Amino acid sequence: MTDHNHDFTKTEPRFSATFDPFTISQIQRAAATGIYDIRGGGTKRKLPHFDDLLFLGASVSRYPLEGYRERCGTDVVLGTRFAKKPIHLKTPVTIAGMSFGALSAQAKEALGRGASAVGTSTTTGDGGMTPEERGHSSTLVYQYLPSRYGMNPDDLRRADAIEVVIGQGAKPGGGGMLLGQKISARVAKMRDLPEGIDQRSACRHPDWTGPDDLEIKIEELREITNWEKPIYVKVGASRPYYDISLAVKAGADVVVLDGMQGGTAATQEVFIEHVGLPILAAIRPAVQALQDLGLHRKVQLIVSGGIRTGADVAKALALGADAVAIGTAALIALGDQNPELAAEYAKLGSVPGAYDDWQDGRDPAGITTQDPALAARLDPIMGGRRIANYLSVLTMEAQTIARACGKSHVHNLEPEDLVALTLEAAAMTRLPLAGTDWYPGKAGF
Amino acid sequence: MQIIDMNTTDLRALNTALQAGEAGSAWSVHNPAGRHALAVGLMEDMTVTIDGHAGYYAAGMNQKAQVTINGNAGQGVAENMMSGAVHVKGNASSSAGATAQGGLLVIEGDAGARCGISMKGVDIVVRGSVGHMSAFMGQSGNLVVCGDAGEALGDSLYETRIFVRGTVKGLGADCEEQPMTEQDRTILAGLLERAGVTDCTPADFRRYGSARTLYHFHVDNASAY
Amino acid sequence: MCGIVGLFLKNPALQPELGLLTSRMLRTMTERGPDSAGFAVYNALAAGQRKMTVRGITPETQGPFEAGFLELVGGTGTLLQRHDHVVLTYAGVHEAALRAYVRDFGAGIAFAASGEGIELYKGVGLPEHVATRFGLEGMGGTHAIGHTRMATESAVTIAGAHPFSTGPDQCLVHNGSLSNHNTLRRQLVREGLSFETENDSEVAAGYLSWRLSRGEKLDEALKASIDDLDGFYTFVVGTRDGFAVLRDPVACKPAVLAETDDYVAFASEYRAFAELPGIANAQVFEPEPQRVYHWDHAA
Incomplete structure (x- = not known):
């Protein structure tokens, strides 16, 4: 068939790989507004990730465990080093820190309900602890952040663990942001800020810098809480x-390592996409540090940033983590990116699956908003149920893999149960390239 | 008066005793030798005298207690105080009263850098001078400086009121001198009185506050971010 | 990430107690730096005489090293052993030959410092143990600088311990973290300097030595470092006759000074001053950012 309308004397319009349509829109946006782009969510670029690893199931040399019948434990104890009251969780999947302010009270409550239903923990964020959240979370980790919004010793004692936040994966080295649309009267009161302003949080703690001072800060927090609470220290992955x-030298009971796939409520796009390490690259050096100190599994390691499935959970544990934390995935489980909201996303210039304007408070799913009408769309009980379902699936999936590898506990997964599919992943994890016993840097291919 | 001697008592025992102390009780801590985290997390209206120098975070997160330090205080004295009062007879190191939400912090000597950083409702009265970046990101409450202030006073200020009697080496981004209102004068007079300052009056001070130009992200403020 | 102490004596009557007072101050900084410790003690010799501290001496190398040294200086020198360090005293004319002798000796022996006044000791372990090992308490002198280290990005080794000495009678200790030291190290290497470690503090020391070697005064070199060194730092720099203090523009690592008619003391925390004589009446203050503080004995 001949296309009589086609002009064969000209080539097709060709887009530049360098100045691709999205890049062009970024330049146009910058020129129009004169201010950097701030958005929510995490990095959207393609990165080496857990997908680049595969498990070696049991066969003849290893024997698998029977699914559903033979026991495969998933429990984890966090904070066994110094704390008098370590945390006991039924699953190694926890909910990462997300603030009331970034999220609606209903969303925070739903996270608490879901986590409690499956016996895991949830975490506060930059903005303090709400009674709803404390009330609905059986195990609540209280973040200690540079801004100290809403920080008070009563909540510190009400918490089950304290997480000293030094950085997060979406923006290691950066502080928080919360734009005016989300500084409602209640958020403003909790943070002691004027209503409706664009709020910036500090990037460093106001009263300490560096590990020598951190050690003293941790001592103070322990003294205030009778040495009961596990002290976590959370860092964004950069020099793990x-x-x-x-x-660990400063005295942490638990270290939390957040890769660059970790989400954020509002951060400069350039920060989200260009600073930090993908979690895949960060775990091995972190585990090496713990091993070199003789404290692997004694100081627990929680990793986060792009955990989506039970396979991701199992891979993180096999690489040496003790537990994982989920943020973005939990919001999706709650209803973020729901296809049924397509018409409303369209009004905001987005589509289901790409919505990232978490900063502007108009989330049609009622999650990343402080608008009472929008927030009311999220039923905390139903949302909690969805979170519980999702956490259960992650746990069962991780168990499935662990059993297939012959493990009676998910913590018995080890790096030797994995191979890498790509050279990049092999180099970053020092796992052998599939079908070989070699990884880049190792001699003797 | 109950005496705790830090030559024979460890920090845990000290704070355990003080945290369980009853309202109205009085304590004296001997030989503190600059130890960190002294008298932290107190919850009752009691009086505690630390007889010597204190290290970091003395009287941190104080609630209701009246703590006096007969010496110098290290970094972050009375950090995140909720209520009550902390009185430093000597100098205080940097970040005094950081993020404190209530109560009164009085420093007889000088305070170091970042005095009142991210303060959230505390009242701070410094008889001497304060270092650079004091009241950085100050959200609310009052900072009174009877001496001089260092560089970048009140940088990125929210709603904290700052009163300085002496010279100000430089104002931080979005901090400006503002007229002293009658309400300001009343607040200042009350603070001077509560802090036991009798050698100066509100008329000696200038008042600084937020120009509120950084409250919203805008291209014209790019150099201040 | 560390603790720093420094003591500059104005009153000569206190000189016999310099080591004792410094060791007490150093001990209080243990929590800030439990990995390693070091100190420089200054006690100037008569004109024309020099001393050199050499570390890494073992029972096996002590004999041959001493014999070679005495041969080189023609029997006029002395050698004082302190644990695995020795302090050599000799006529200044032998300096270059002696540096070569130490450099080429091998067997783990390393040059630590030389000059008319400086002696420099450092070791791995708790500050208290390091001080005891070298007998700091019994040392006299005019001024001293000590350091306790919590290693950040470079290894826990003796070479990585502070102070760093990169020029005659010079030493530097540092608390903080420089953010442009790799670029600066490459520039200084092109200028002919060499570095023993990956430590950012050694770069700062080398930078100051480089500027001093071009004829600048210490305060000029320190002022220039405000523009050329990026990051967070508190420096205490020792010279034959005194010491200087500088904090970066942000100045968030702790620093405090105490001055009386008898001495000037520097420390990372007030607690280090607790046992100094007459501290109750000292003028105690925190150094301002970007300001060079300098004390010396008028030569």
């Missing part, structure tokens, strides 16, 4: 070997 070593 040194950062984890120093957090």
